Amino acid sequence: MDVVxxxxxxxLVDRDGREMGRVDGxxxxxxSGQPPRLAAILVGxxxxxxRLHPRLEPAATVFERWLGIERxxxxxxxxxxxxxxxxxxxxxxxxxxxxxxxxxxxxRGWLVKLPGSQ
Amino acid sequence: MRKIFNLAxxxxxxxxxxxxxxxxxxSAQAGAEFGFSLLWAIAAATxxxxxxxxxAGRVAAVSKRSVAAAVRERFGFHFQVIxxxxxxxxxxxxxxxxxxxxxxxxxxxxxxxxxxxxxxxGVAGWVVLWFGNFSVIEDGIGLLxxxxxxxxxxxxxxxxxxxxxxxxxxxxxxxxxxxxxxxxTVSIVGxxxxxxxxxxxxxxxxxxxxxxxxxxxxxxxxxxGMGFGSVVAMGCLVTAAIVLGxxxxxxxxxxxxxxxxxxxxxxxxxxLFALSLGxxxxxxxxxxxxxxxxxxxxxxxxxxxxxxxxxxxxxxxAAFTLALLLAVVIATLGLDPLRVTLISVALTVVIMPVVVxxxxxxxxxxxxxxxxxxxxxxxSLLGIITILGALMAVVVIPLEIFGG
Numbered sequence: 396m397d398v399v400x401x402x403x404x405x406x407l408v409d410r411d412g413r414e415m416g417r418v419d420g421x422x423x424x425x426x427s428g429q430p431p432r433l434a435a436i437l438v439g440x441x442x443x444x445x446r447l448h449p450r451l452e453p454a455a456t457v458f459e460r461w462l463g464i465e466r467x468x469x470x471x472x473x474x475x476x477x478x479x480x481x482x483x484x485x486x487x488x489x490x491x492x493x494x495x496x497x498x499x500x501x502x503r504g505w506l507v508k509l510p511g512s513q
Numbered sequence: 514m515r516k517i518f519n520l521a522x523x524x525x526x527x528x529x530x531x532x533x534x535x536x537x538x539x540s541a542q543a544g545a546e547f548g549f550s551l552l553w554a555i556a557a558a559t560x561x562x563x564x565x566x567x568x569a570g571r572v573a574a575v576s577k578r579s580v581a582a583a584v585r586e587r588f589g590f591h592f593q594v595i596x597x598x599x600x601x602x603x604x605x606x607x608x609x610x611x612x613x614x615x616x617x618x619x620x621x622x623x624x625x626x627x628x629x630x631x632x633x634x635g636v637a638g639w640v641v642l643w644f645g646n647f648s649v650i651e652d653g654i655g656l657l658x659x660x661x662x663x664x665x666x667x668x669x670x671x672x673x674x675x676x677x678x679x680x681x682x683x684x685x686x687x688x689x690x691x692x693x694x695x696x697x698t699v700s701i702v703g704x705x706x707x708x709x710x711x712x713x714x715x716x717x718x719x720x721x722x723x724x725x726x727x728x729x730x731x732x733x734x735x736x737x738g739m740g741f742g743s744v745v746a747m748g749c750l751v752t753a754a755i756v757l758g759x760x761x762x763x764x765x766x767x768x769x770x771x772x773x774x775x776x777x778x779x780x781x782x783x784x785l786f787a788l789s790l791g792x793x794x795x796x797x798x799x800x801x802x803x804x805x806x807x808x809x810x811x812x813x814x815x816x817x818x819x820x821x822x823x824x825x826x827x828x829x830x831a832a833f834t835l836a837l838l839l840a841v842v843i844a845t846l847g848l849d850p851l852r853v854t855l856i857s858v859a860l861t862v863v864i865m866p867v868v869v870x871x872x873x874x875x876x877x878x879x880x881x882x883x884x885x886x887x888x889x890x891x892x893s894l895l896g897i898i899t900i901l902g903a904l905m906a907v908v909v910i911p912l913e914i915f916g917g
Contacts, residue, residue, distance in 0.1 A: 404589050406582070406814055417585065417814030443813075446590060482576075482880070499815070502827035511644055512823045 396480070398433060406483045407438065409490040416495050418484060419443040422471065436477075436484075438495050439469035462501050466494040520730050526655025527738025528745065532664070533797030534614035534854050535607070535704030536746045537790060541770040543697045544753030545762050546690070549673070549681030552747055554698045556682055558705035559743035561898050563735045565706065565869065566714045568876050568891070570731035573718035575883040580715045581811040583881050584871050590812075596871075597812050599864040600708050601836070604805050606857035607707070608840035611798035612638075613850025617767045618791030621783050628845060635841040638799045642833055646820050647720040650803070654796035661789045664748035667777045671755045678751065696916025699905050703858035705746075708868045709804045716807040720820055728885065752777075766851065798840075805836035855913065862909040865902035873899065 396402075398421060407415040420442030424434040440459065444451030459468055470493055472486065479485040490496055506512045532540075543551040569580050576583065585593050616630035641650060687694040714735070723731060756773040757764065764770045767790060774782035803819060809832040810817030817829040844850070873895045876887040887895065 399589070404585050406586070414814070414816045419590070419814075443590060447594060499827055502831050503824050506827045506830060507824050509643075509823075 401480055402436065402484060405480075407436075407495075408483050408485050410478065410485065410487055411489065412485075413490050415486070415490050415493070419469065420446060433474050435471045435473050437469045437471055438493075440498075442469035459498065462498060464494075464497045464501060466497055468494075470495045516727075516730060520733055522652060522655075523730065523734035524738040524741065525659070526651055527734060528742045529655035529658025529661065530651075530793075530796055530800070531658075531739065531742025532661050532745045532749065532789070532793045534610045534790075534794050534850065535707070535858050536701075537614075537749055537770065537793065538764070538767075538851055538854055539697060539700045539704045539858070540746045540749040541753040541757070541764045541773065543701060544750035544755075544773075545757035545764050547687055547694060547697065548754045548758055549677055549751060550685055550687060551694070551697060551701060552678065552681030552750060553684045554701040555705065555743055555746050555750065558702040559739055559746075561702070562706045562710065563739040564891070564894050565711050565872060565898070566739065567732055567735035568872055568887070568895075569711045569715035570718045570723070570735060571728060571885055572875055572881050573715040574723040574727055574731055575725055575885060576881045577719060578881065579719055579807065579811045580712045580871075580875075581808045583875050585812050587875060587878070587881070588871060593812060596708070596864060596867045597808065599860065599867070600712070600808055601805060603707075603857050603860050603864070604709050604801050604808075605836055605839045606843065606853055606860070607709070608798055608801045608805075608836060609843035609848070610850050610854040610857055611794040611801060612840055612844045613848075613853060614767065614794035615791045615798060616844070617850060618787040618794065621768065621771065621787035622791075627850075628847060631844045632841055634795060634798070635837050635844075638795065638802060639834060639837050641799055642803060642819070642837075643823065643830075647717065650799060650819065651717065654792075654799060657792045658796055660785070661745050661793050662748075663774070663778070663785045663789055664745050664752060666748075667774055668748040668751035668755075670777050671752060673751050673755060690916075692912065692916040694916075695908070696912040699862055699909050699912055700855065700858050702905060703862040703865075703909070704854075705743075706865065707861055708864070709801050709808075711868070712808050712811075713800055713804045716804070716811070720818060725883065725885070749773075802833045802837045802840075806830070806833035859909050859913045862902075863906045866899060866906055869895065869899045869902050 403418050403421055405418050407418055409415050416438050418436045419439060420437035421433065422435040422437055423431045425431040440455035441452045444455040456468055472493060476486050476488050477484060478487045540555065572583055573579055612631050612634050615634050616627040619630040620627040718731065752773045756776055762769055771783050771786035774786045778785050806829045807817060810829045815828040816826050818826060823830050875881045876891060876895065879886060
């Protein structure tokens with residue numbers, strides 16, 4: 396499998412088909428003496444920023460902190476949690492078990508105060 | 514029967530939604546300065562737009578992906594950041610120009626300075642986006658936009674010479690001001706083939722849940738709707754040519770452009786022109802803001818859609834709100850809306866190759882076009898558009914300086 400072609404930038408859904416964003420980055424790990432292995436996919440503006448320029452990662456993190464989001468950024472999802480790689484990447488997890496929706500939830504907290512948001 | 518009705522509605526809304534600040538200003542200038550001789554540019558630009566929109570609709574119907582989503586998946590974020598960033602900047606500038614155009618229209622009707630109207634119009638646009646759904650927004654804008662047919666009626670009643678009109682469809686070189694002529698040609702293409710229209714069209718196909726059975730609706734809406742829509746822009750050019758041409762008027766303000774209606778509509782001239790300009794511009798502004806939400810949502814993988822509950826698409830709502838907010842600030846700064854229009858039109862031309870090139874790849878892959886990949890004709894047309902787009906991208910900035 397070509398992970399850049401088949402995984403990176405693809406749309407991500409949870410086990411119930413709910414949208415979780417896109418695969419914004421890939422993380423490889425290497426233990427001493429072992430070959431490098433694909434460890435996780437990364438989701439969130441910090442991962443996307445890093446791909447464009449390393450300095451954009453802290454900028455994205457500052458923006459998310461400004462929104463009041465402190466949880467694990469970017470979100471890291473173990474490669475082992477991938478259930479199926481097709482036109483979309485399906486995970487074994489439910490969206491609520493990760494922090495991918497943190498920005499959406501923060502903005503929702505403000506939006507629901509407006510009439511007509513329901 | 515229902516599909517026929519949807520098709521008719523789609524065609525009508527394309528006609529009503531065709532003209533906006535860019536097409537009105539470039540057509541009026543072209544007509545006033547060069548008679549009918551730039552009609553071919555509107556026809557060619559419309560053919561390009563319709564062909565690209567049809568392809569965008571086909572990708573959406575077959576792969577259930579909008580253009581922005583397909584480009585992110587196929588080319589990756591490193592490539593996409595260029596058209597995405599450019600589209601957000603152009604969308605915001607064009608949105609400012611549309612709000613400015615609509616504000617000038619309200620000024621023509623009320624006499625109160627246009628800067629005062631920008632914030633209320635921006636708020637009105639946001640309220641429509643907050644409470645409306647896709648069909649209300651698209652059909653409402655299209656049906657109200659039928660007032661722009663007053664350009665066609667005016668041209669018709671001025672009895673233009675049919676052979677001169679036919680001559681305008683044959684590309685020719687002018688006897689004077691070649692640079693200005695080239696500038697207006699490129700501007701007409703830039704004003705017509707807006708990237709926002711392509712992504713808006715494919716997003717609409719997804720909002721309306723088109724599938725492979727709807728491809729004939731897609732083809733008819735794209736070619737008939739935009740084909741008839743271009744008649745409105747041509748009506749503006751012809752009217753400007755007959756009325757403003759002999760007076761040697763160089764259209765530099767919308768108030769000057771409004772004079773083209775005087776011989777036909779008399780004391781209703783300014784009102785009708787203002788309604789056409791105002792509805793055309795506000796409608797386009799709403800669609801451009803919505804597209805800012807679409808394009809960011811699709812590229813970045815957010816849940817999006819104007820038919821969903823707003824609480825479920827809060828980042829999408831934040832994106833169209835931000836675009837409107839930025840545009841209101843730019844328009845309120847007092848920049849001349851006509852100048853902002855020309856800048857955004859020029860930028861559209863600069864990025865055109867990056868917008869068109871992905872189509873060449875997407876339309877030839879089964880993953881995106883299924884059994885409906887492009888044939889030799891479609892690929893040749895895409896090749897021509899890409900080459901012409903690249904040539905125009907090189908010359909547009911010098912032309913803007915020397916011809917604009």
